[in-house]
Amino acid sequence: MTDEEEAFNASEPIGGVSHLALGWLRGVLRAEFASAPDFSRVRAAARAASEAAGESGAGGNRIPEWMFSCDPFDVAARYARGDVETAMWYRGWHQRWRRFRLPNQMAAFAEQMDRAQCPQDVYTALSEHAVQIVGGYTCLLFPPQGNAPLRPIPNHRLHTDAGQISLSLPLPRTGLIEAGDVLSERSGPLSNLAPLFSQERAVSLAHAPFAESGVILLVERRHERVFEQEDWDLLHMLAAQAGAALARVRLAERIDVLSAADPRLGLENDAPLAPVLDHAWTVLARGEPLTIVALRLEGLQRIAEQDGASAVTRVRRTASEVLRELSGVLGLVRSHGADGYLLILPRLTPRQAESLMGRFRRQLPARVRVQFGIAGHGPETRSVEELVRRAEAGLQESAAVAAGAGAT
Secondary structure, eight states, X not given: XXXXXXXXXXXXXXXXXXHHHHHHHHHHHTTOSSSOTTHHHHHHHHXXXXXXXXXXXXXXXXXXXXHHHSOHHHHHHHHHTTOHHHHHHHHHHHHHHXXXXXXXXXXXXXXXXXXXXXXXXXXXXXHHHHHHXXXXXXXXXXXXXXXXXXXXXXXXXXXXXXXXXXXXXOOOSOEEEEHHHHHTOSSSTTGGGHHHHHTTOOSEXXXXXXXXXXXXXXXXXXXXXXXXXXXXHHHHHHHHHHHHHHHHHHHHHHHHHHHXXXXXXXXXXXXXXXXXXXXXXXXXXXXXXXXXXXXXEESHHHHHHHHOHHHHHHHHHHHXXXXXXXXXXXXXXXXXXXXXXXXXXXXXXXXXXXXXXXXXXXXXXXXXXXXXXEEEOOTTOOOHHHHHHHHHHHHHHHHHHHHHHHHO
8 A cells, every 4th residue: 555545544534434445445346355365354444434424424425235245356346337336436436536646646747847848748747647647548649730630649558550640630629539439430530540449449538639739638448437527627737737838848949049049148139039928928827926137247348358359258158057057947048138138037036036146146257247127027017028128127227326336
Protein backbone atom coordinates (compact mmCIF):
# COMPACT_ATOMS: atom_id res chain seq x y z
CA MET A 1 0.00 0.00 0.00
CA THR A 2 1.39 3.40 -0.95
CA ASP A 3 1.71 6.34 1.46
CA GLU A 4 -1.06 8.08 -0.46
CA GLU A 5 -3.39 5.10 -0.03
CA GLU A 6 -2.60 4.90 3.69
CA ALA A 7 -3.39 8.60 4.08
CA PHE A 8 -6.66 8.09 2.24
CA ASN A 9 -7.64 5.14 4.44
CA ALA A 10 -6.80 7.15 7.56
CA SER A 11 -8.83 10.19 6.50
CA GLU A 12 -12.34 10.96 7.70
CA PRO A 13 -15.02 8.46 6.62
CA ILE A 14 -17.47 9.61 3.97
CA GLY A 15 -21.16 8.92 4.40
CA GLY A 16 -20.58 6.72 7.45
CA VAL A 17 -18.51 4.09 5.63
CA SER A 18 -14.78 3.98 6.26
CA HIS A 19 -12.34 4.15 3.38
CA LEU A 20 -11.04 0.77 4.47
CA ALA A 21 -14.45 -0.72 3.71
CA LEU A 22 -14.57 0.99 0.35
CA GLY A 23 -11.01 -0.13 -0.30
CA TRP A 24 -12.07 -3.68 0.45
CA LEU A 25 -14.75 -3.40 -2.19
CA ARG A 26 -12.23 -2.12 -4.71
CA GLY A 27 -9.90 -5.01 -3.94
CA VAL A 28 -12.70 -7.53 -4.28
CA LEU A 29 -13.79 -6.13 -7.61
CA ARG A 30 -10.23 -6.43 -8.86
CA ALA A 31 -9.84 -9.84 -7.18
CA GLU A 32 -6.78 -8.44 -5.39
CA PHE A 33 -7.56 -10.12 -2.05
CA ALA A 34 -8.56 -13.51 -3.42
CA SER A 35 -5.33 -15.20 -2.39
CA ALA A 36 -4.00 -12.65 0.10
CA PRO A 37 -3.31 -14.11 3.57
CA ASP A 38 -5.01 -11.18 5.31
CA PHE A 39 -8.19 -11.32 3.23
CA SER A 40 -10.32 -12.46 6.17
CA ARG A 41 -9.00 -9.63 8.36
CA VAL A 42 -9.74 -7.02 5.73
CA ARG A 43 -13.21 -8.46 5.17
CA ALA A 44 -13.94 -8.44 8.91
CA ALA A 45 -12.85 -4.81 9.24
CA ALA A 46 -14.93 -3.84 6.24
CA ARG A 47 -17.98 -5.64 7.65
CA ALA A 48 -17.58 -3.84 10.99
CA ALA A 49 -17.35 -0.47 9.26
CA SER A 50 -20.41 -1.23 7.17
CA GLU A 51 -22.43 -2.32 10.21
CA ALA A 52 -21.37 0.82 12.06
CA ALA A 53 -22.71 2.84 9.16
CA GLY A 54 -26.05 1.10 9.55
CA GLU A 55 -26.19 1.79 13.29
CA SER A 56 -25.42 5.46 12.74
CA GLY A 57 -28.39 5.85 10.46
CA ALA A 58 -26.38 5.79 7.26
CA GLY A 59 -27.81 2.45 6.20
CA GLY A 60 -27.95 3.50 2.59
CA ASN A 61 -24.17 3.59 2.61
CA ARG A 62 -23.66 0.09 3.94
CA ILE A 63 -21.90 -2.43 1.79
CA PRO A 64 -24.46 -5.12 0.81
CA GLU A 65 -24.29 -8.23 3.01
CA TRP A 66 -23.98 -10.61 0.08
CA MET A 67 -20.61 -9.09 -0.75
CA PHE A 68 -19.20 -10.49 2.49
CA SER A 69 -20.76 -13.93 2.26
CA CYS A 70 -19.67 -14.96 -1.22
CA ASP A 71 -16.38 -15.63 -2.92
CA PRO A 72 -14.47 -12.51 -4.03
CA PHE A 73 -14.40 -13.79 -7.58
CA ASP A 74 -18.20 -13.96 -7.53
CA VAL A 75 -18.33 -10.30 -6.52
CA ALA A 76 -16.00 -9.43 -9.37
CA ALA A 77 -18.13 -11.48 -11.74
CA ARG A 78 -21.27 -9.63 -10.66
CA TYR A 79 -19.53 -6.35 -11.40
CA ALA A 80 -18.39 -7.59 -14.80
CA ARG A 81 -22.00 -8.57 -15.60
CA GLY A 82 -23.08 -5.02 -14.84
CA ASP A 83 -24.75 -5.62 -11.48
CA VAL A 84 -26.20 -2.21 -10.62
CA GLU A 85 -25.64 -2.38 -6.86
CA THR A 86 -22.02 -3.43 -7.20
CA ALA A 87 -21.33 -0.87 -9.90
CA MET A 88 -22.83 1.88 -7.75
CA TRP A 89 -20.52 1.09 -4.85
CA TYR A 90 -17.45 0.82 -7.01
CA ARG A 91 -18.23 4.08 -8.75
CA GLY A 92 -18.67 5.86 -5.41
CA TRP A 93 -15.36 4.57 -4.10
CA HIS A 94 -13.52 5.50 -7.29
CA GLN A 95 -14.86 9.07 -7.24
CA ARG A 96 -13.80 9.58 -3.63
CA TRP A 97 -10.35 8.15 -4.25
CA ARG A 98 -9.82 10.31 -7.32
CA ARG A 99 -10.95 13.49 -5.59
CA PHE A 100 -8.64 12.74 -2.68
CA ARG A 101 -5.65 12.54 -5.04
CA LEU A 102 -6.66 15.35 -7.39
CA PRO A 103 -5.07 18.39 -5.64
CA ASN A 104 -1.62 16.78 -5.53
CA GLN A 105 -1.92 15.54 -9.10
CA MET A 106 -2.94 18.95 -10.45
CA ALA A 107 -0.13 20.64 -8.51
CA ALA A 108 2.41 18.20 -9.96
CA PHE A 109 1.07 18.81 -13.46
CA ALA A 110 1.27 22.60 -13.04
CA GLU A 111 4.88 22.32 -11.87
CA GLN A 112 5.81 20.28 -14.93
CA MET A 113 4.14 22.82 -17.19
CA ASP A 114 6.15 25.61 -15.55
CA ARG A 115 9.40 23.68 -15.98
CA ALA A 116 8.77 22.78 -19.63
CA GLN A 117 11.60 24.00 -21.85
CA CYS A 118 10.40 22.68 -25.21
CA PRO A 119 7.18 21.43 -26.84
CA GLN A 120 8.12 17.79 -26.21
CA ASP A 121 8.21 18.47 -22.45
CA VAL A 122 4.63 19.74 -22.68
CA TYR A 123 3.46 16.79 -24.78
CA THR A 124 5.01 14.20 -22.46
CA ALA A 125 3.59 15.73 -19.28
CA LEU A 126 0.11 16.19 -20.75
CA SER A 127 -0.03 12.61 -22.05
CA GLU A 128 1.03 11.11 -18.73
CA HIS A 129 -1.14 13.27 -16.48
CA ALA A 130 -4.26 13.01 -18.63
CA VAL A 131 -4.21 9.23 -18.20
CA GLN A 132 -3.48 9.47 -14.47
CA ILE A 133 -6.03 12.18 -13.67
CA VAL A 134 -8.90 11.60 -16.11
CA GLY A 135 -8.29 7.90 -16.72
CA GLY A 136 -7.89 5.81 -19.83
CA TYR A 137 -5.62 3.28 -21.49
CA THR A 138 -3.36 5.86 -23.11
CA CYS A 139 -3.37 9.34 -24.58
CA LEU A 140 -2.69 10.59 -28.09
CA LEU A 141 -1.73 14.19 -28.79
CA PHE A 142 -2.26 15.83 -32.17
CA PRO A 143 -0.27 19.11 -32.10
CA PRO A 144 -1.43 22.03 -34.27
CA GLN A 145 -0.24 21.61 -37.87
CA GLY A 146 -1.71 24.64 -39.61
CA ASN A 147 -3.85 23.52 -42.54
CA ALA A 148 -2.23 20.08 -42.79
CA PRO A 149 -3.87 16.90 -41.40
CA LEU A 150 -3.17 16.42 -37.71
CA ARG A 151 -0.64 13.68 -36.92
CA PRO A 152 -0.20 12.24 -33.42
CA ILE A 153 2.97 12.25 -31.37
CA PRO A 154 4.37 8.65 -31.42
CA ASN A 155 3.03 6.62 -28.51
CA HIS A 156 4.94 3.62 -27.15
CA ARG A 157 1.79 1.99 -25.77
CA LEU A 158 0.29 1.55 -29.21
CA HIS A 159 1.25 -1.22 -31.61
CA THR A 160 -0.05 0.77 -34.56
CA ASP A 161 2.39 3.02 -36.38
CA ALA A 162 1.50 6.64 -35.60
CA GLY A 163 1.80 7.37 -39.31
CA GLN A 164 -1.39 5.36 -39.92
CA ILE A 165 -3.43 7.59 -37.61
CA SER A 166 -4.52 11.12 -38.43
CA LEU A 167 -7.31 13.67 -38.22
CA SER A 168 -8.20 15.50 -41.41
CA LEU A 169 -9.88 18.29 -39.41
CA PRO A 170 -9.46 19.66 -35.86
CA LEU A 171 -12.11 18.78 -33.28
CA PRO A 172 -13.04 22.16 -31.76
CA ARG A 173 -15.17 20.81 -28.90
CA THR A 174 -14.98 18.05 -26.31
CA GLY A 175 -16.78 14.87 -27.24
CA LEU A 176 -16.79 11.09 -27.41
CA ILE A 177 -16.01 9.04 -30.50
CA GLU A 178 -17.21 5.43 -30.60
CA ALA A 179 -16.41 2.60 -32.97
CA GLY A 180 -19.57 3.09 -35.00
CA ASP A 181 -18.65 6.71 -35.67
CA VAL A 182 -15.39 5.65 -37.31
CA LEU A 183 -15.74 2.16 -38.77
CA SER A 184 -18.93 3.04 -40.65
CA GLU A 185 -17.21 5.66 -42.79
CA ARG A 186 -14.42 5.14 -45.29
CA SER A 187 -13.35 8.65 -46.15
CA GLY A 188 -14.77 10.91 -43.45
CA PRO A 189 -12.75 13.19 -41.14
CA LEU A 190 -12.51 10.39 -38.53
CA SER A 191 -11.80 7.47 -40.86
CA ASN A 192 -8.05 7.43 -40.15
CA LEU A 193 -8.75 6.74 -36.48
CA ALA A 194 -10.01 3.27 -37.41
CA PRO A 195 -6.76 1.48 -36.36
CA LEU A 196 -7.40 2.55 -32.77
CA PHE A 197 -10.57 0.44 -32.77
CA SER A 198 -9.61 -2.39 -35.12
CA GLN A 199 -6.03 -2.92 -33.88
CA GLU A 200 -5.79 -1.30 -30.45
CA ARG A 201 -9.15 -2.57 -29.09
CA ALA A 202 -10.39 0.91 -28.18
CA VAL A 203 -14.01 1.13 -27.07
CA SER A 204 -14.24 4.92 -27.14
CA LEU A 205 -12.09 8.01 -27.68
CA ALA A 206 -12.60 11.09 -25.52
CA HIS A 207 -11.31 14.24 -27.19
CA ALA A 208 -10.80 17.90 -26.34
CA PRO A 209 -9.23 20.86 -28.20
CA PHE A 210 -5.58 21.53 -27.42
CA ALA A 211 -3.64 24.72 -28.22
CA GLU A 212 -4.80 26.63 -31.32
CA SER A 213 -6.04 23.73 -33.44
CA GLY A 214 -4.62 20.59 -31.85
CA VAL A 215 -6.47 17.72 -30.22
CA ILE A 216 -5.95 15.55 -27.15
CA LEU A 217 -7.43 12.06 -27.46
CA LEU A 218 -7.91 9.64 -24.56
CA VAL A 219 -8.07 6.01 -25.66
CA GLU A 220 -10.46 3.99 -23.47
CA ARG A 221 -10.69 0.19 -23.60
CA ARG A 222 -13.23 -0.42 -20.83
CA HIS A 223 -16.80 -1.07 -21.95
CA GLU A 224 -18.20 0.02 -18.58
CA ARG A 225 -16.43 3.40 -18.60
CA VAL A 226 -18.76 6.38 -18.47
CA PHE A 227 -17.31 9.85 -19.06
CA GLU A 228 -19.01 12.23 -16.67
CA GLN A 229 -19.01 16.02 -16.58
CA GLU A 230 -16.15 15.99 -14.08
CA ASP A 231 -14.05 14.02 -16.57
CA TRP A 232 -14.71 16.53 -19.34
CA ASP A 233 -13.94 19.47 -17.04
CA LEU A 234 -10.63 17.93 -16.01
CA LEU A 235 -9.66 17.06 -19.57
CA HIS A 236 -10.46 20.58 -20.74
CA MET A 237 -8.52 22.08 -17.82
CA LEU A 238 -5.42 19.98 -18.53
CA ALA A 239 -5.55 20.83 -22.23
CA ALA A 240 -5.90 24.55 -21.47
CA GLN A 241 -2.92 24.56 -19.10
CA ALA A 242 -0.80 22.62 -21.57
CA GLY A 243 -1.83 24.97 -24.37
CA ALA A 244 -0.66 27.97 -22.35
CA ALA A 245 2.64 26.24 -21.57
CA LEU A 246 3.12 25.35 -25.23
CA ALA A 247 2.53 28.97 -26.24
CA ARG A 248 5.13 30.07 -23.68
CA VAL A 249 7.88 27.69 -24.83
CA ARG A 250 7.21 28.45 -28.49
CA LEU A 251 7.38 32.16 -27.77
CA ALA A 252 10.69 31.61 -25.98
CA GLU A 253 11.97 29.73 -29.04
CA ARG A 254 10.93 32.61 -31.31
CA ILE A 255 12.66 35.08 -29.05
CA ASP A 256 15.83 32.98 -29.03
CA VAL A 257 15.85 33.01 -32.84
CA LEU A 258 15.43 36.77 -32.93
CA SER A 259 18.09 37.18 -30.26
CA ALA A 260 20.77 35.32 -32.19
CA ALA A 261 21.60 38.31 -34.42
CA ASP A 262 21.75 40.86 -31.59
CA PRO A 263 25.24 41.39 -30.11
CA ARG A 264 23.60 42.32 -26.81
CA LEU A 265 21.79 38.96 -26.72
CA GLY A 266 18.40 40.65 -26.44
CA LEU A 267 15.83 41.11 -29.17
CA GLU A 268 16.67 43.38 -32.06
CA ASN A 269 15.35 46.89 -31.62
CA ASP A 270 13.06 46.63 -34.63
CA ALA A 271 11.69 43.21 -33.65
CA PRO A 272 7.95 43.30 -32.89
CA LEU A 273 6.99 43.76 -29.27
CA ALA A 274 3.65 41.95 -29.74
CA PRO A 275 4.92 38.39 -29.02
CA VAL A 276 6.40 39.54 -25.72
CA LEU A 277 3.20 41.29 -24.72
CA ASP A 278 1.19 38.21 -25.69
CA HIS A 279 3.27 36.21 -23.22
CA ALA A 280 2.66 38.80 -20.51
CA TRP A 281 -1.07 38.86 -21.21
CA THR A 282 -1.21 35.07 -20.77
CA VAL A 283 0.31 35.51 -17.31
CA LEU A 284 -2.26 38.15 -16.38
CA ALA A 285 -5.08 35.95 -17.64
CA ARG A 286 -4.01 33.27 -15.16
CA GLY A 287 -4.29 35.80 -12.32
CA GLU A 288 -0.59 35.63 -11.44
CA PRO A 289 1.64 38.56 -10.40
CA LEU A 290 3.46 40.33 -13.22
CA THR A 291 6.09 43.05 -13.15
CA ILE A 292 7.67 44.87 -16.09
CA VAL A 293 11.03 46.62 -15.82
CA ALA A 294 12.39 49.15 -18.31
CA LEU A 295 16.10 49.78 -17.77
CA ARG A 296 19.00 51.53 -19.46
CA LEU A 297 22.78 51.28 -19.08
CA GLU A 298 24.59 54.59 -18.64
CA GLY A 299 28.31 55.25 -18.92
CA LEU A 300 28.98 53.14 -22.00
CA GLN A 301 30.11 56.15 -24.04
CA ARG A 302 32.90 56.91 -21.57
CA ILE A 303 33.96 53.24 -21.57
CA ALA A 304 34.12 53.33 -25.38
CA GLU A 305 36.30 56.46 -25.29
CA GLN A 306 38.66 54.98 -22.72
CA ASP A 307 38.79 51.27 -23.65
CA GLY A 308 37.34 51.01 -27.14
CA ALA A 309 34.17 49.58 -28.70
CA SER A 310 35.08 45.98 -27.84
CA ALA A 311 34.90 46.81 -24.13
CA VAL A 312 31.37 48.15 -24.60
CA THR A 313 30.36 44.96 -26.43
CA ARG A 314 31.66 42.88 -23.52
CA VAL A 315 29.65 44.95 -21.04
CA ARG A 316 26.50 44.55 -23.12
CA ARG A 317 26.98 40.80 -23.39
CA THR A 318 27.57 40.51 -19.66
CA ALA A 319 24.49 42.59 -18.93
CA SER A 320 22.31 40.46 -21.20
CA GLU A 321 23.58 37.19 -19.79
CA VAL A 322 23.07 38.35 -16.20
CA LEU A 323 19.56 39.60 -16.96
CA ARG A 324 18.60 36.32 -18.55
CA GLU A 325 19.92 34.37 -15.59
CA LEU A 326 18.20 36.59 -13.03
CA SER A 327 14.89 36.56 -14.93
CA GLY A 328 14.61 32.80 -14.52
CA VAL A 329 12.86 30.24 -16.68
CA LEU A 330 9.60 32.17 -17.00
CA GLY A 331 11.06 35.66 -17.49
CA LEU A 332 11.70 37.29 -20.85
CA VAL A 333 14.36 39.86 -21.74
CA ARG A 334 14.12 42.12 -24.79
CA SER A 335 16.49 44.86 -25.90
CA HIS A 336 14.56 48.10 -25.85
CA GLY A 337 15.96 51.31 -27.26
CA ALA A 338 19.59 52.41 -27.12
CA ASP A 339 21.42 50.40 -24.46
CA GLY A 340 18.09 49.53 -22.88
CA TYR A 341 16.17 46.41 -21.97
CA LEU A 342 12.59 45.46 -21.23
CA LEU A 343 12.03 42.66 -18.71
CA ILE A 344 8.80 40.66 -18.43
CA LEU A 345 8.84 39.05 -14.99
CA PRO A 346 5.95 36.66 -14.25
CA ARG A 347 5.29 35.78 -10.60
CA LEU A 348 7.46 38.63 -9.33
CA THR A 349 6.17 41.63 -7.39
CA PRO A 350 7.66 45.12 -7.88
CA ARG A 351 9.56 44.75 -4.59
CA GLN A 352 11.12 41.49 -5.77
CA ALA A 353 11.97 43.08 -9.12
CA GLU A 354 13.70 45.96 -7.34
CA SER A 355 15.79 43.47 -5.38
CA LEU A 356 16.67 41.76 -8.66
CA MET A 357 17.87 45.10 -10.08
CA GLY A 358 20.14 45.51 -7.07
CA ARG A 359 21.73 42.14 -7.80
CA PHE A 360 22.08 43.12 -11.45
CA ARG A 361 23.93 46.32 -10.58
CA ARG A 362 26.42 44.47 -8.40
CA GLN A 363 27.44 42.19 -11.28
CA LEU A 364 28.36 45.02 -13.66
CA PRO A 365 31.54 47.13 -13.72
CA ALA A 366 31.47 50.07 -11.32
CA ARG A 367 31.67 52.51 -14.24
CA VAL A 368 28.27 51.34 -15.55
CA ARG A 369 25.20 52.97 -14.04
CA VAL A 370 21.80 51.31 -14.21
CA GLN A 371 18.63 53.38 -14.37
CA PHE A 372 15.27 51.66 -14.35
CA GLY A 373 11.53 52.01 -13.95
CA ILE A 374 9.26 49.32 -12.51
CA ALA A 375 5.54 48.74 -13.03
CA GLY A 376 3.55 45.99 -11.35
CA HIS A 377 0.14 44.62 -12.21
CA GLY A 378 -2.67 45.82 -9.96
CA PRO A 379 -6.47 46.02 -9.91
CA GLU A 380 -6.33 49.24 -11.93
CA THR A 381 -4.24 47.73 -14.74
CA ARG A 382 -6.15 47.55 -18.01
CA SER A 383 -3.50 46.20 -20.37
CA VAL A 384 0.09 45.05 -20.61
CA GLU A 385 0.86 48.04 -22.83
CA GLU A 386 -0.13 50.25 -19.92
CA LEU A 387 2.42 48.48 -17.71
CA VAL A 388 5.11 49.06 -20.34
CA ARG A 389 4.27 52.77 -20.51
CA ARG A 390 4.39 53.05 -16.72
CA ALA A 391 7.76 51.29 -16.59
CA GLU A 392 9.14 53.60 -19.31
CA ALA A 393 7.83 56.64 -17.44
CA GLY A 394 9.56 55.40 -14.31
CA LEU A 395 12.78 55.03 -16.27
CA GLN A 396 12.54 58.60 -17.55
CA GLU A 397 11.91 59.85 -14.03
CA SER A 398 14.92 57.91 -12.76
CA ALA A 399 17.09 59.40 -15.52
CA ALA A 400 15.88 62.92 -14.71
CA VAL A 401 16.66 62.47 -11.02
CA ALA A 402 20.14 61.15 -11.86
CA ALA A 403 20.76 64.06 -14.23
CA GLY A 404 19.69 66.55 -11.57
CA ALA A 405 21.94 64.94 -9.00
CA GLY A 406 24.86 65.06 -11.44
CA ALA A 407 24.29 68.74 -12.15
CA THR A 408 24.51 69.61 -8.49
